[in-house]
Amino acid sequence: MADTPLDLTLDAAALTARLVDFRSESGAEKPLADAIEIALRALPHLTVDRLGNNIVARTHLGRAQRVVLAGHIDTVPIAGNVPSRLDEDGVLWGCGTCDMKSGVAVQLRIAATVPAPNRDLTFLFYEAEEIESEFNGLHLLSQSDPDLLQADFAILMEPSDAVIEAGCQGTLRIAVTTRGERAHSARSWMGVNAIHQAGAILDRLNAYEARKPVIDGLEYHEGLNAVFISGGVAGNVLPDVCTVQINHRFAPDRSEAEAAAYVREFFAGFEVELTDTAPGALPGLDRPAAKEFIEAVGGEVNPKFGWTDVARFSALGVPAVNFGPGDPMLAHKQEEFVPVEQVYRCESVLTTWLGA
Amino acid sequence: MADTPLDLTLDAAALTARLVDFRSESGAEKPLADAIEIALRALPHLTVDRLGNNIVARTHLGRAQRVVLAGHIDTVPIAGNVPSRLDEDGVLWGCGTCDMKSGVAVQLRIAATVPAPNRDLTFLFYEAEEIESEFNGLHLLSQSDPDLLQADFAILMEPSDAVIEAGCQGTLRIAVTTRGERAHSARSWMGVNAIHQAGAILDRLNAYEARKPVIDGLEYHEGLNAVFISGGVAGNVLPDVCTVQINHRFAPDRSEAEAAAYVREFFAGFEVELTDTAPGALPGLDRPAAKEFIEAVGGEVNPKFGWTDVARFSALGVPAVNFGPGDPMLAHKQEEFVPVEQVYRCESVLTTWLGA
Numbered sequence: 001m002a003d004t005p006l007d008l009t010l011d012a013a014a015l016t017a018r019l020v021d022f023r024s025e026s027g028a029e030k031p032l033a034d035a036i037e038i039a040l041r042a043l044p045h046l047t048v049d050r051l052g053n054n055i056v057a058r059t060h061l062g063r064a065q066r067v068v069l070a071g072h073i074d075t076v077p078i079a080g081n082v083p084s085r086l087d088e089d090g091v092l093w094g095c096g097t098c099d100m101k102s103g104v105a106v107q108l109r110i111a112a113t114v115p116a117p118n119r120d121l122t123f124l125f126y127e128a129e130e131i132e133s134e135f136n137g138l139h140l141l142s143q144s145d146p147d148l149l150q151a152d153f154a155i156l157m158e159p160s161d162a163v164i165e166a167g168c169q170g171t172l173r174i175a176v177t178t179r180g181e182r183a184h185s186a187r188s189w190m191g192v193n194a195i196h197q198a199g200a201i202l203d204r205l206n207a208y209e210a211r212k213p214v215i216d217g218l219e220y221h222e223g224l225n226a227v228f229i230s231g232g233v234a235g236n237v238l239p240d241v242c243t244v245q246i247n248h249r250f251a252p253d254r255s256e257a258e259a260a261a262y263v264r265e266f267f268a269g270f271e272v273e274l275t276d277t278a279p280g281a282l283p284g285l286d287r288p289a290a291k292e293f294i295e296a297v298g299g300e301v302n303p304k305f306g307w308t309d310v311a312r313f314s315a316l317g318v319p320a321v322n323f324g325p326g327d328p329m330l331a332h333k334q335e336e337f338v339p340v341e342q343v344y345r346c347e348s349v350l351t352t353w354l355g356a
Numbered sequence: 357m358a359d360t361p362l363d364l365t366l367d368a369a370a371l372t373a374r375l376v377d378f379r380s381e382s383g384a385e386k387p388l389a390d391a392i393e394i395a396l397r398a399l400p401h402l403t404v405d406r407l408g409n410n411i412v413a414r415t416h417l418g419r420a421q422r423v424v425l426a427g428h429i430d431t432v433p434i435a436g437n438v439p440s441r442l443d444e445d446g447v448l449w450g451c452g453t454c455d456m457k458s459g460v461a462v463q464l465r466i467a468a469t470v471p472a473p474n475r476d477l478t479f480l481f482y483e484a485e486e487i488e489s490e491f492n493g494l495h496l497l498s499q500s501d502p503d504l505l506q507a508d509f510a511i512l513m514e515p516s517d518a519v520i521e522a523g524c525q526g527t528l529r530i531a532v533t534t535r536g537e538r539a540h541s542a543r544s545w546m547g548v549n550a551i552h553q554a555g556a557i558l559d560r561l562n563a564y565e566a567r568k569p570v571i572d573g574l575e576y577h578e579g580l581n582a583v584f585i586s587g588g589v590a591g592n593v594l595p596d597v598c599t600v601q602i603n604h605r606f607a608p609d610r611s612e613a614e615a616a617a618y619v620r621e622f623f624a625g626f627e628v629e630l631t632d633t634a635p636g637a638l639p640g641l642d643r644p645a646a647k648e649f650i651e652a653v654g655g656e657v658n659p660k661f662g663w664t665d666v667a668r669f670s671a672l673g674v675p676a677v678n679f680g681p682g683d684p685m686l687a688h689k690q691e692e693f694v695p696v697e698q699v700y701r702c703e704s705v706l707t708t709w710l711g712a
Contacts, residue, residue, distance in 0.1 A: 169542060188566075195558065199561070205549075205551075221543075221545065227588055229551045229586065235583050249541060305543050
C-alpha cells in the first residue's frame with residue numbers, strides 16, 4: 001500500500017478531499033482500491049469481494065429490493081490540480097473533486113453510516129472508467145460476474161449537480177474517408193486532392209439538423225460532429241487520403257444499429273467505417289424503484305446527454321440513473337471543483353431514502 | 357572515405373550506375389563528395405574548391421563566356437531501390453537514376469572529357485537539395501561565396517527528359533486556421549466546431565480556377581492545393597482549432613509578395629499565416645547564352661512547373677534552365693528510372709555545344 005487507510009468517520013467533504021489527495025489516475029488505482037477494501041472490510045454488516053481493482057461490498061438483510069450505488073475510483077491525468085484546496089466559499093478544487101471522488105466519498109459514507117438500510121445495498125467501486133472501454137471495471141464485472149451487479153435499481157454517482165439525470169444517449173464513431181490520387185503539387189492537375197474532396201463531408205456536417213426526441217417527458221438532443229480530421233503526405237504532394245473522424249450522439253429511442261444506419265445514409269456516397277459504438281439507455285422512469293427515488297430527491301429529472309456507465313446497467317436489465325455531486329461540465333477540466341454543499345446534499349438524500 | 361574513388365573513364369550510363377550504388381541520402385553525402393573531389397583534383401585543367409560537401413571545379417581559359425553545370429549529389433531516402441539495375445531495354449532503375457545522378461554523371465563526363473571547352477566552365481556539385489532549404493548547398497554557397505557561382509548562363513542538370521525546361525514557378529505555403537470553441541461532443545451545442553468551419557476553406561479551394569499565363573511563349577499553370585489538414589482534440593471533444601496547410605504554385609510573372617497578396621485576398625476572412633515562400637524564375641530566353649543553347653539542343657523548350665534551384669541562379673542574376681536526363685515525374689518515386697539513351701544524348705548535346 002502506498003498510503004494509509006481511509007478514515008470513514010471523516011465527513012463527506014473531508015473524505016472527498018482525502019480521496020482527491022490519494023492520487024489514482026487510470027491504470028494506477030491499486031493503492032486506492034487497497035485502501036477502500038481495507039476500510040470496507042472493517043464494516044461487519046458488509047461482505048466484500050475484490051476482482052482486480054474493483055470492489056463489491058454488499059448487505060444481506062433480505063430486503064424486498066436491492067439497490068446498487070456505483071462509482072469509479074480513477075481520474076483523468078492530474079494537471080497540477082492535486083492536492084485539493086477548499087476555498088472560503090465552500091468549494092473544493094482539484095482533480096476528481098467533481099469526476100468523481102465526491103460521489104465515491106458519498107458511497108463510502110453511506111456504507112459506513114447506514115448499517116441497516118431499508119433496501120439491500122451493493123456498493124461498487126471500479127477502475128478504469130476514464131480510459132478505453134476494454135479496461136473499464138464495470139464492463140469487466142458485467143462480463144465475468146453479472147450476478148454481483150444484479151439489482152432492482154442502480155444509482156451511478158457521476159456528477160449531475162445533485163439532480164437525477166435519467167437515461168443516456170448512445171455514441172458511435174465513424175471514419176469517413178475520401179481517396180484521391182497523389183501528384184506533385186507543382187503539377188496538381190495530374191492528381192486528385194483528397195482534402196479538397198473532404199469539403200463535401202464538411203458541407204454535409206454543416207447542413208446537419210439535430211433531432212430532439214422527447215422520451216418519458218425528457219428532451220434529448222442528438223449531435224453529429226467531426227472530432228478529428230487528417231490528411232497530407234508532404235508539403236509538395238497532393239494528398240491521396242483524407243479522413244474525418246465523426247462522433248454521433250444519438251437519443252436512446254434508437255438502437256446502435258439504427259444509429260449506424262442513419263449515419264451511413266447521411267454520408268451516402270462516401271467510404272464510411274464504423275469504428276466504435278455504445279448503446280444509449282432509455283430513462284426507465286416508469287420502474288417503481290426509479291419512481292421512489294425521484295420522489296425522494298424532489299421530483300426534478302433531467303435527460304443525460306453524455307454516455308455514461310448507466311448504459312451498462314441498462315444492458316443488464318437494471319434501470320439506472322446518474323445522481324451525484326458536481327457539475328458534469330467540469331469533468332476533465334483542469335479547474336475542476338465541487339461545492340461541498342452538494343456533497344452533503346447527496347449524502348443526505350440517500351441517507352433519508354434508505355430509511356436511516 | 358566509405359568507398360573507392362570514381363572512375364571517370366566509365367561511359368555516362370555506367371558512371372550513373374556507379375553513382376547510384378554509391379549511396380548518398382541527404383545528410384550523408386560526405387563519402388560521395390570525397391570521391392568526386394578526388395576524381396576532379398586528378399584533372400589538371402580544373403581548379404577545385406570544396407566547402408562542406410559542396411565542390412566547385414572551374415576551367416580558367418579566358419573564354420568570353422562562363423557557363424555553370426550544376427547538380428545536387430544527394431538523394432531522397434533509399435526505398436529498397438539500390439543497387440541499380442540495368443534492364444534489357446536500356447533502362448537503368450534505382451534511387452537517384454533520374455533525380456539526379458544521371459545528370460551528375462554527365463557533369464563528371466564533361467569535366468573529364470572536354471578539357472578545352474569553347475566557354476569557361478564551372479562545375480558545381482552540391483549537397484542537401486532534397487531537404488529543408490536552410491541546408492541546401494547551392495543556397496549556402498550563394499550566401500557565402502556568390503562569386504564562385506557567377507556566370508553568363510547556368511544549366512541545372514535536374515531531370516527534364518533531356519529537353520530544356522525554362523524558368524520555374526514560385527511556391528509559397530500558408531496555414532489557414534479556423535478557431536471554434538471546445539465542448540463535450542455529447543453537448544455539442546455548447547461549442548463551435550472548428551473542423552466544420554474549415555468546410556468554407558475547402559469550398560474556396562474547390563472553387564479555385566488556375567491562372568495559366570504565357571511568358572516568353574511558354575504556358576505556365578498555377579495551382580492552389582491543400583497539402584495537410586489537421587484538427588482534433590479527443591474522440592469526445594468538439595475541436596477548437598483546425599488548420600489547412602496550403603501550397604500555392606505561382607507563375608514567374610508574379611513576385612513572392614504579389615503571390616502572397618493573392619492568397620491573402622483569396623482567403624479573406626480567415627486567419628492566414630505565410631509559412632514558406634520561394635520566388636519563381638522568369639524563363640530569360642532572350643539572353644544570348646540561352647538562345648545559343650536552345651539552338652544546340654534543337655529548339656524545343658518547355659515551361660518548368662516545379663520549383664527548382666534555377667530560381668537561386670536567377671536571384672544571382674544568372675539566367676538558368678533545367679536540362680537533364682530522366683522524366684521529372686519519376687523523381688522521388690520508388691520505381692525511379694532513367695533511359696540510358698537520354699544520358700548519352702545529354703552528354704552529346706553538351707559536348708557538341710561546348711565545341712569539343
